[in-house]
Amino acid sequence: MTTELDATPGRAATAPLVEVDGLAVTFPGAGSGDGGVRAVDGLSFTLAPGRALGIVGESGSGKSTVAAALLDLHRGTGARVAGTVRVGGLDVLAAPEPQLRRLRGGTAAMVFQDPLSSLDPYYAVGDQIAEVYRVHRPDASRREARARAVAALDRVGIADAARRARSRPHEFSGGMRQRALIAMALVCEPRLVIADEPTTALDVTVQAQILDLLHELREGTGMGLILVTHDLGVVAGSVDEVLVMRAGRAVEQGPVGEVLSAPAAGYTQQLLAAVPRVDAVREPRPAAAVRAAPDEPPLLEASGLRREFVRRGARTRAVEDVSLTVRPGETLGLVGESGSGKTTVGRMLVRLLGPTAGTVRYRGRDLGALGERALRPLRGELQMVFQDPVSSLNPRRSIGESVADPLRAAGELDDAGVVRRAKELLERVGLDPAWYHRYPHEFSGGQRQRVGIARALAPSPRLLVCDEPVSALDVTTQAQVLDLLGELRRELGLSMIFIAHDLAVVRAVSDRVAVMRAGRIVEEGPVDTVYERPEHPYTKGLLAAVPVLDPRVAGDMRRVRSAA
Amino acid sequence: MTGYVLRRLGGALIVLFLLSALVYLLFYVAPGDPAKLACGPRCNAEQIRQVRGQLGLNEPLLTQYLHFLQGLVTGRDYSTGTGVLHCDAPCFGLSYQNDQPVTELLAARLPVTASLAWGAMVLWLLLGVGTGLLSALRRGGLTERVLTVFTLTGSATPVFITGLLLLMVFCAYLQWLPFPSYVPLSEDPEQWAWNLLLPWTALALLESAKYARLTRSSTLETLAEDHIRTFRAYGVRERTVIGRHALRGALPPVIALNAIDLGTMFGGAMLTETLFGLPGLGQLLVHSVRTVDLPVVVGTVLGIGTAVVLANAVADVLYALADRRVTLT
Incomplete structure (x- = not known):
């Protein structure tokens, strides 16, 4: 744990597995002057055999570009790559095509992010792994390659591997597909595995399983690992060294314990401060004073909600017997893994979706009993902020128009008044009102989410349902958007339902929390009670899977998980 | 899959049924006398009337269409003047031109x-x-x-x-x-x-x-x-x-x-x-x-x-x- 890579004695005996020196990658691009876009700028690092390095940075920091450069995947794409990259002794950037092909997958294998699209949808998973095996072992028979593929799938924990090898990717869950990609990386027994955001699309419990798997494989095979991620929590328990990147440069590099516990660079400190902590006790907020007394009637009250979906004649229960209340000025967190039904609940609460059974009462009125006409004045008071700020804004309308739409629909203001109010709202969420006429694609993810919030605020709502509002954002942007939501809540006295899969984020913003699993609420209570003294085993499991920033604690938790 | 094929076949039958009705209708709107054409250029008015009767063109449109549908299911008999020509099901009728089964x-x-x-x-x-x-x-x-x-x-x-x-x-x-x-x-x-x-x-x-x-x-x-x-x-x-x-x-x-x-x-x-x-x-x-x-x-x-x-x-x-x-x- 304490060995410094650079100080490894007997360098000749154990030549570094990876040596990167002065790596610079420039993409040809418009609007950036003569030179194009410089994604990586003078990066150097080494990795000894069997060690693990984490490359951490926010989106656009160039971390994935570095990962691709290790296999020279930029070759033939028009990107200019300078510097030297040596992997397993091969000068990658200068290597002729056949040698490069042997390196790719044979010496160093890449595990891609987004397991949904990284496998060919038309071929069986096992066949794709077997194909890779035969590329690197040309004399292996088809039967042998297939057996290897099954063995690799078995090794990464796919149950009934021989049968599942014949399934196509769409028949696998997200976690299984990620495992299959790891199996593909392992099948030729490489000396180095490069994992690019291997857990970003996954739930916390599955994420913990995948990270545990990588850790265990590394111990078992002695392979080196480069883990590329935006999540500091992911690297804490999984690597020996960390390299923090920003705008194509390394801002800090060192043993993981030191970097995370005593960061030297300002940027690293900033990143760490922005990470929501699941173990952090919330500072008492001034808003607590204005919070309603428990005997005040609830703003929103749902009881016995059930929702069924019928698909191909089969009935699926997405939500079953969900009851919850939100009091004025209160924020209720709704956590659960993907498929637990939390989004369906959120949509039923603002009546974007009708429940199959059960009632939603808003200020004492049963929303289900109201006709569309009677419901309309209430629609404005119940607003929703959506997860994906890219697809929830109309790309062909300027952001100002998107915010103005609900104001026009209300029909209370004249045209000039609508524009004035829309500009006020843009300013309120921290955007420049002069950007009224700009289009969504001109903005970053965080800015777009601000537009989404401004639009939700336009009809002066009393309750805001936020569905994963920050899960697509980097930690620093995430912290800014969460701050904005907190501010709005205090100043406008909004009630909120905050839906997220990230337990730390929910803890940071909620007063009470409800944990959902398979369509039901398994535990509910004040946020600190649930997080510190969880009662339901599922909640305990979720909390145990959350990545923590202290490498030693992460190691302890891994041991607890593997013992369980 | 079986359900899909059955539904698809049902839909196809409806489409073909409507198509046949449409063609019948269009045919009656279109100009030209089939009897005259079938009889040939040297026929007189009496002969043409006879041919028209043989071809069943005197019957109302709907009756002709129903006969056609019936022929599809059960087959049809045609008198040729000298004898009876049987047309097996599915019978689309005989050509007006040369009495050959369609x-x-x-x-x-x-x-x-x-x-x-x-x-x-x-x-x-x-x-x-x-x-x-x-x-x-x-x-x-x-x-x-x-x-x-x-x-x-x-x-x-x-x-x-x-x-x-x-x-x-x-x-x-x-x-x-x-x-x-x-x-x-x-x-x-x-x-x-x-x-x-x-x-x-x-x-x-x-x-x-x-x-x-x-x-x-x-x-x-x-x-x-x-x-x-x-x-x-x-x-x-x-x-x-x-x-x-x-x-x-x-x-x-x-x-x-x-x-x-x-x-x-x-x-x-x-x-x-x-x-x-x-x-x-x-x-x-x-x-x-x-x-x-x-x-x-x-x-x-x-x-x-x-x-x-x-x-x-x-x-x-x-x-x-x-x-x-x-x-x-």
């Missing part, structure tokens, strides 16, 4: 049209998918531009011009090929192919541009997908990446479009059939419309309609088989 006429013409359509399909797939794939791989280059010009010219030129040019060059001027006349496949496969080569080429030139464009765009789309990157990153040769993974992903839309085109070809090749003198369904349809031969028109239209409806259903099934993520409902 089913027989169709059965005689079907192999010609089928030979033309299938052969042309093979050619346009080879030509279209080949050039499409090549222009995807050489995108932006000279090869792509030449291929684009070539296929676009093919599809922009009407088949009677391409056909005539082909005939003039290869049959009249160079005399490499015979002037096409249909030789059944069962009689002489070699002559069958030689005689059909020009019609096939004319049709293929017309159709292949569409396939070239579709193949090109869907190959490029697939090449941009993440799983292609995966295989490149594992040292798979570019040739294999394209042939195995990119083309495989590009094929489903091509297969689906092809099934529909093949169906359309059964009725849509009348220009080609007429130009090359091939006695196929299209030619039969043109001829029967000109002579106001209602039973033949209805029979041919229904035959062609069946081919189109079937082709659409087959296209859907093939698409689902080619892309297992699609479920038929």
Whole structure:
């Protein structure tokens, strides 16, 4: 744990597995002057055999570009790559095509992010792994390659591997597909595995399983690992060294314990401060004073909600017997893994979706009993902020128009008044009102989410349902958007339902929390009670899977998980 | 799957039923007296009236249509003046022109049209998918531009011009090929192919541009997908990446479009059939419309309609088989 890579004695005996020196990658691009876009700028690092390095940075920091450069995947794409990259002794950037092909997958294998699209949808998973095996072992028979593929799938924990090898990717869950990609990386027994955001699309419990798997494989095979991620929590328990990147440069590099516990660079400190902590006790907020007394009637009250979906004649229960209340000025967190039904609940609460059974009462009125006409004045008071700020804004309308739409629909203001109010709202969420006429694609993810919030605020709502509002954002942007939501809540006295899969984020913003699993609420209570003294085993499991920033604690938790 | 097929068949029956009703209706609106045409130019008014009675043209429209439907299910008897001619179910009636059962006429013409359509399909797939794939791989280059010009010219030129040019060059001027006349496949496969080569080429030139464009765009789309990157990153040769993974992903839309085109070809090749003198369904349809031969028109239209409806259903099934993520409902 304490060995410094650079100080490894007997360098000749154990030549570094990876040596990167002065790596610079420039993409040809418009609007950036003569030179194009410089994604990586003078990066150097080494990795000894069997060690693990984490490359951490926010989106656009160039971390994935570095990962691709290790296999020279930029070759033939028009990107200019300078510097030297040596992997397993091969000068990658200068290597002729056949040698490069042997390196790719044979010496160093890449595990891609987004397991949904990284496998060919038309071929069986096992066949794709077997194909890779035969590329690197040309004399292996088809039967042998297939057996290897099954063995690799078995090794990464796919149950009934021989049968599942014949399934196509769409028949696998997200976690299984990620495992299959790891199996593909392992099948030729490489000396180095490069994992690019291997857990970003996954739930916390599955994420913990995948990270545990990588850790265990590394111990078992002695392979080196480069883990590329935006999540500091992911690297804490999984690597020996960390390299923090920003705008194509390394801002800090060192043993993981030191970097995370005593960061030297300002940027690293900033990143760490922005990470929501699941173990952090919330500072008492001034808003607590204005919070309603428990005997005040609830703003929103749902009881016995059930929702069924019928698909191909089969009935699926997405939500079953969900009851919850939100009091004025209160924020209720709704956590659960993907498929637990939390989004369906959120949509039923603002009546974007009708429940199959059960009632939603808003200020004492049963929303289900109201006709569309009677419901309309209430629609404005119940607003929703959506997860994906890219697809929830109309790309062909300027952001100002998107915010103005609900104001026009209300029909209370004249045209000039609508524009004035829309500009006020843009300013309120921290955007420049002069950007009224700009289009969504001109903005970053965080800015777009601000537009989404401004639009939700336009009809002066009393309750805001936020569905994963920050899960697509980097930690620093995430912290800014969460701050904005907190501010709005205090100043406008909004009630909120905050839906997220990230337990730390929910803890940071909620007063009470409800944990959902398979369509039901398994535990509910004040946020600190649930997080510190969880009662339901599922909640305990979720909390145990959350990545923590202290490498030693992460190691302890891994041991607890593997013992369980 | 079974439920899907049953629903699809039910839908097809309804479509064909409506089609037959529509053709009957149109026929009565259209000008021309079938009795006069059937009787010939030297008939007097009395003879024409007699023929009209024989053909059942005096009955009201609805009765005629109901007789037709009944004939489809149970068969029909026709008096020819001298005797009774029985027409087995499914009976589309007898031709007004020569009293031949329509089913027989169709059965005689079907192999010609089928030979033309299938052969042309093979050619346009080879030509279209080949050039499409090549222009995807050489995108932006000279090869792509030449291929684009070539296929676009093919599809922009009407088949009677391409056909005539082909005939003039290869049959009249160079005399490499015979002037096409249909030789059944069962009689002489070699002559069958030689005689059909020009019609096939004319049709293929017309159709292949569409396939070239579709193949090109869907190959490029697939090449941009993440799983292609995966295989490149594992040292798979570019040739294999394209042939195995990119083309495989590009094929489903091509297969689906092809099934529909093949169906359309059964009725849509009348220009080609007429130009090359091939006695196929299209030619039969043109001829029967000109002579106001209602039973033949209805029979041919229904035959062609069946081919189109079937082709659409087959296209859907093939698409689902080619892309297992699609479920038929």
